[in-house]
Amino acid sequence: MKMTYREAIRQAMHEALAADPRVFLMGEDVGMYGGAYACSKGFLDEFGAERIRDTPLSELGFVGAGIGAALGGMWPIVEVMTVNFSLLALDQIVNTAAALRHMSGGQFSVPLVLRMATGAGRQLAAQHSHSLENWYAHIPGIKVLAPATIADARGMLGPALADPDPVAIFEHAQLYNMEGELPENWRCDIATAAVRRAGTDISLITYGGSLPKTLAAAGQLAAEGINAEVIDLRVLRPLDTATIAASVRKTHKAVVVDEGWKRGSLAAEVMACIVENCFFDLDAPVARVCSEEVPIPYAKHMEEAALPQPAKIVAAVKGVMGK
Amino acid sequence: MAVPYDKHFAQKLLLDMLRIRRMEEKCAELYGEQKIRGFLHLYIGEEACAVGSMHALKPADNIVATYREHGHALVRGVSMNAIMAEMFGKSAGCSRGRGGSMHLFDAATRFYGGDAIVGGGLPLAVGFALADKLQGKQRVTACFFGEGAMAEGAFHESMNLAALWQLPVLFCCENNLYAMGTALDRSEAQADLCAKAASYGVPTMKTDGMDVVAVHEAMQLAARHVRDGLGPFFLELQTYRFRAHSMFDPELYRDKAEVEQWKQRGPLHTFSARLKAEGKLTEAEFLALDAQANAEVQASVDFAEAAEWEPVADLLKDVHTP
Numbered sequence: 001m002k003m004t005y006r007e008a009i010r011q012a013m014h015e016a017l018a019a020d021p022r023v024f025l026m027g028e029d030v031g032m033y034g035g036a037y038a039c040s041k042g043f044l045d046e047f048g049a050e051r052i053r054d055t056p057l058s059e060l061g062f063v064g065a066g067i068g069a070a071l072g073g074m075w076p077i078v079e080v081m082t083v084n085f086s087l088l089a090l091d092q093i094v095n096t097a098a099a100l101r102h103m104s105g106g107q108f109s110v111p112l113v114l115r116m117a118t119g120a121g122r123q124l125a126a127q128h129s130h131s132l133e134n135w136y137a138h139i140p141g142i143k144v145l146a147p148a149t150i151a152d153a154r155g156m157l158g159p160a161l162a163d164p165d166p167v168a169i170f171e172h173a174q175l176y177n178m179e180g181e182l183p184e185n186w187r188c189d190i191a192t193a194a195v196r197r198a199g200t201d202i203s204l205i206t207y208g209g210s211l212p213k214t215l216a217a218a219g220q221l222a223a224e225g226i227n228a229e230v231i232d233l234r235v236l237r238p239l240d241t242a243t244i245a246a247s248v249r250k251t252h253k254a255v256v257v258d259e260g261w262k263r264g265s266l267a268a269e270v271m272a273c274i275v276e277n278c279f280f281d282l283d284a285p286v287a288r289v290c291s292e293e294v295p296i297p298y299a300k301h302m303e304e305a306a307l308p309q310p311a312k313i314v315a316a317v318k319g320v321m322g323k
Numbered sequence: 324m325a326v327p328y329d330k331h332f333a334q335k336l337l338l339d340m341l342r343i344r345r346m347e348e349k350c351a352e353l354y355g356e357q358k359i360r361g362f363l364h365l366y367i368g369e370e371a372c373a374v375g376s377m378h379a380l381k382p383a384d385n386i387v388a389t390y391r392e393h394g395h396a397l398v399r400g401v402s403m404n405a406i407m408a409e410m411f412g413k414s415a416g417c418s419r420g421r422g423g424s425m426h427l428f429d430a431a432t433r434f435y436g437g438d439a440i441v442g443g444g445l446p447l448a449v450g451f452a453l454a455d456k457l458q459g460k461q462r463v464t465a466c467f468f469g470e471g472a473m474a475e476g477a478f479h480e481s482m483n484l485a486a487l488w489q490l491p492v493l494f495c496c497e498n499n500l501y502a503m504g505t506a507l508d509r510s511e512a513q514a515d516l517c518a519k520a521a522s523y524g525v526p527t528m529k530t531d532g533m534d535v536v537a538v539h540e541a542m543q544l545a546a547r548h549v550r551d552g553l554g555p556f557f558l559e560l561q562t563y564r565f566r567a568h569s570m571f572d573p574e575l576y577r578d579k580a581e582v583e584q585w586k587q588r589g590p591l592h593t594f595s596a597r598l599k600a601e602g603k604l605t606e607a608e609f610l611a612l613d614a615q616a617n618a619e620v621q622a623s624v625d626f627a628e629a630a631e632w633e634p635v636a637d638l639l640k641d642v643h644t645p
Contacts, residue, residue: 061446061480068450104428105419106641164644
């Protein structure tokens, strides 16, 4: 069945809400408005205001309340409009949700799911366009997911809700309108990376909104006789190092593509993982394509220049290949 | 006003205040001996707040507290052994030695910390109350915090959410006049805390936090309001911390004369005197209660000393749920 990424997210939430009375959705404009990205359109009428809960603009308050509700026996889905706004709730996420189980000697789990949009490409400028999922991936105690396909948009929420610990799901804003076929076996794990394109010459490792760009680059490279393998990390924490290492051991070369800024990026972590695990398998230094070190600008040509693009990925691959 | 309780309950309140006082005096001593490390925030002077409050709550209620929570945990029912072992960092501690003084947790008594981010517990309390409302449970979530938390955005966001959704939260502000070293009138444009809370349409009440009877009466009233489904309540307990903020505090920000003045209103000796005047306590009974508290403290120190350290092999255990 063909559907958009947005519709896949919507179906996933609908299924969860219909299946379990512990599940409820809370966030800014999730009810009457139908969700800032229209992922919960119609839910208010169907499930009622108790379970589809519009909140005031109080990210710290309602994310904290989600943590409390999770401790109190519920399975909240808390939607934060964008990752930039989630910074207002960072204290509750890092100091409470992530730390609580260990800090309490294992007495309390926090079965919270946090969903938020991330990423650039819609000319929303420097306060609505950043990719800060790497900050969350730094924190022990939370799991970090980045669905990049229709199947993952449909499949990741179920296991995230079933997970007894906090899970943050980052939905790239550029993907909501992406259309594709939902495969019959869309159910998935939230533990492993996926090979999206098998190849033999070089490993392109990416996630989220950069996956379509990386696949486009791989298509161009194929036309030039370079057979790239594309790995979609899917899960940013914990990182599936085995899948990364297996690919690099096969291709002996790697480029990491990440919309986060280059310094201190998730790409840096993936590169460190390659160096730690496959140093002697490498035929060339590992390269990366990240966002330029600048707050994302508004003007379209400037925004495009700041972000990873297929042409930059192709150029980086050729550099590594010595072509 | 005469103490409106029988001798047995009145003496129970006194004993609980003594248990906190003697436990914490011992903690200060153990800090000097380096048995307890990290931050240690003593509650000495404020005992009437925790004792009066906890006795007005039910076992099914939820408690969220701050980093100055030894007294709340103890009166709630966490054993002194488990609290002392936690301060020692031993695995028999109520948080397996991972939290220390600031992070006491106990699932059995629904004691949810031990939050060391000022204001951090308030959104959590709103969430507990929301879960109870959604599940049709008639519980109170009692959230303790200091007046310093009222400068945080978390306070305002939480009050608004609780009032907007009419959630069963009892916001209990222990106003000891100083946020660490910053006096209330140096940090708040509106120093009338009830006026701030009332702006959310929440009923408020202020009471003498040095008087265990006043606290207990106010807390019963507030808890009944919340339990009856009438929405949140804000209670201000006006109290004073006799000791420094933490063990690192040179107390440059307040007069010794002011501290001495508040000590005249100390919750232990004023309540003891009242009970004696009303014939509900003899000196011999007081000494017996004090001896009982001291014996419990000594036993808890012995327990903590003898307890095991968590094996380093368990360092990563419980970052995630197995």
